[in-house]
Amino acid sequence: MQLPMRTPLFSSFFMMALCLLFFRASVVSGECLGDQQSSLLQLKKSLVFTTSLSTKLVHWIEDVDCCLWDGVTCNDGRVTGLDLSDESISNELDGSSSLFRLGYLQKLNLAGNDFNYSQIPYQFEKLKNLSYLNLSNAGFAGQIPIEISRLTGLVTLDLSNTNSFVPLVIESPNLATLVQNLSELMELYLDGVHVSAQGSEWVLALSSSLPKLRVLSMSRCHLSGPLDSSLLTLRFLSIIRLDGNDFSGPVPEFFADFQKLTSLSFKACGLTGKFPEKIFQLPTLRKLDLSSNVLLEGFLPEFPPNGSLENLWLTQTGFSGTLPHSIGNLKMLSTLDLSDCNSMDQSQAQWQTLHNWFMWTWQATISLDQFHHSAWPRI
Numbered sequence: 001m002q003l004p005m006r007t008p009l010f011s012s013f014f015m016m017a018l019c020l021l022f023f024r025a026s027v028v029s030g031e032c033l034g035d036q037q038s039s040l041l042q043l044k045k046s047l048v049f050t051t052s053l054s055t056k057l058v059h060w061i062e063d064v065d066c067c068l069w070d071g072v073t074c075n076d077g078r079v080t081g082l083d084l085s086d087e088s089i090s091n092e093l094d095g096s097s098s099l100f101r102l103g104y105l106q107k108l109n110l111a112g113n114d115f116n117y118s119q120i121p122y123q124f125e126k127l128k129n130l131s132y133l134n135l136s137n138a139g140f141a142g143q144i145p146i147e148i149s150r151l152t153g154l155v156t157l158d159l160s161n162t163n164s165f166v167p168l169v170i171e172s173p174n175l176a177t178l179v180q181n182l183s184e185l186m187e188l189y190l191d192g193v194h195v196s197a198q199g200s201e202w203v204l205a206l207s208s209s210l211p212k213l214r215v216l217s218m219s220r221c222h223l224s225g226p227l228d229s230s231l232l233t234l235r236f237l238s239i240i241r242l243d244g245n246d247f248s249g250p251v252p253e254f255f256a257d258f259q260k261l262t263s264l265s266f267k268a269c270g271l272t273g274k275f276p277e278k279i280f281q282l283p284t285l286r287k288l289d290l291s292s293n294v295l296l297e298g299f300l301p302e303f304p305p306n307g308s309l310e311n312l313w314l315t316q317t318g319f320s321g322t323l324p325h326s327i328g329n330l331k332m333l334s335t336l337d338l339s340d341c342n343s344m345d346q347s348q349a350q351w352q353t354l355h356n357w358f359m360w361t362w363q364a365t366i367s368l369d370q371f372h373h374s375a376w377p378r379i
């Protein structure tokens with residue numbers, strides 16, 4: 001009887017040993033290399049942050065493997081990702097910071113901190129392996145250093161700065177120089193950055209250097225027109241957000257030639273002239289915001305079957321005419337804002353269209369502030 005007893009005992013020991021081995025192996029593969037751990041600890045020591053607001057740094061503990069720390073991603077014990085966004089960091093980032101010794105970093109997010117209106121340290125150029133850099137609303141200010149242009153592996157760059165009184169600036173070096181060698185870039189966010197550029201220089205800078213660009217977000221960048229057709233060179237563009245610039249001119253028809261455009265936003269851009277109706281008919285377009293351009297004229301064309309528009313804002317524009325019945329083709333429409341659109345024919349005859357439309361879009365939001373609430377159709 002003893003032999004059968006021993007076998008399960010032996011095999012359970014064996015299993016345990018095997019488990020331990022596997023456990024050990026899995027820890028080993030994530031084990032932080034010594035220099036990486038010490039660089040991170042030095043970084044933590046150098047940062048001033050509010051313990052009660054921190055959710056990552058505050059939990060970094062010396063005797064735990066750094067690859068297990070919140071906000072840290074490793075590959076073979078090397079730190080390849082660091083997310084210290086919204087950590088309430090409030091001091092300047094020193095150029096000698098051990099951050100710049102983390103040469104394996106591919107993704108770095110320092111967004112939503114307060115680096116005390118200091119300049120972006122030029123030492124970022126040491127992080128040659130970066131493909132994702134996010135410094136949005138991080139409290140950096142002043143000229144963006146030329147060294148950022150040496151991070152030629154960048155795929156995503158977010159320097160948007162929308163809630164700071166002291167702006168980030170792109171003047172010298174200018175935009176053309178800064179993006180000249182960033183040919184891998186797919187997403188560029190510069191919202192709120194003061195860009196110095198004459199006329200359509202900014203378009204030429206982007207179109208000659210960023211062939212892979214998909215997201216262009218440059219709201220309130222002090223850009224001017226005309227909107228040069230070389231923008232069309234960036235044929236992968238899917239999102240174009242240019243709100244709050246001063247183009248003082250028309251929207252050219254070439255915008256209807258972007259094959260992948262899903263979102264176009266020109267809110268408060270001082271647009272004039274007639275808006276090309278072809279743009280409404282772009283089969284890929286889901287979101288169009290033309291609001292707050294009082295001198296922009298146009299009318300809503302017939303919409304093709306299976307139109308993809310989901311959100312349409314024409315608030316405070318000079319659009320005129322009536323709602324076409326084919327608006328019912330826009331099965332995905334969830335927002336249609338025509339409020340303060342003084343020239344639109346918002347007569348009772350429109351109600352049948354809207355009523356029909358309401359029958360299938362329960363969640364739709366329509367704003368036509370000319371109408372009294374009592375007049376809303378019943379569904």
Ligand SMILES: *[C@@H]1O[C@H](CO)[C@@H](O)[C@H](O)[C@H]1NC(C)=O
Pocket residue numbers: 048090091092116
């Ligand atoms: C922020 O900068 C100001 C002025 O340079 C300085 O007096 C202050 O100590 C800095 N704050 C921190 C947290 O370093």
Ligand SMILES: *[C@@H]1O[C@H](CO)[C@@H](O)[C@H](O)[C@H]1NC(C)=O
Pocket residue numbers: 102103104126127128129
């Ligand atoms: C970038 O990563 C590669 C391996 O992925 C590594 O060999 C190289 O040393 C890294 N660059 C720097 C500056 O550390």
Ligand SMILES: *[C@@H]1O[C@H](CO)[C@@H](O)[C@H](O)[C@H]1NC(C)=O
Pocket residue numbers: 085086109111112134136156157158187189
């Ligand atoms: C940058 O980080 C902020 C805060 O985490 C986030 O909201 C934003 O979407 C990020 N930008 C990009 C391009 O990922």
Ligand SMILES: *[C@@H]1O[C@H](CO)[C@@H](O)[C@H](O)[C@H]1NC(C)=O
Pocket residue numbers: 149150177178180181
């Ligand atoms: C871009 O790369 C070219 C060729 O390597 C180099 O001559 C030029 O100085 C670089 N531009 C910037 C702004 O670094």
Ligand SMILES: *[C@@H]1O[C@H](CO)[C@@H](O)[C@H](O)[C@H]1NC(C)=O
Pocket residue numbers: 305306
């Ligand atoms: C409309 O969409 C439906 C389902 O997505 C598809 O079956 C139909 O062929 C489309 N019709 C047109 C005209 O594109």
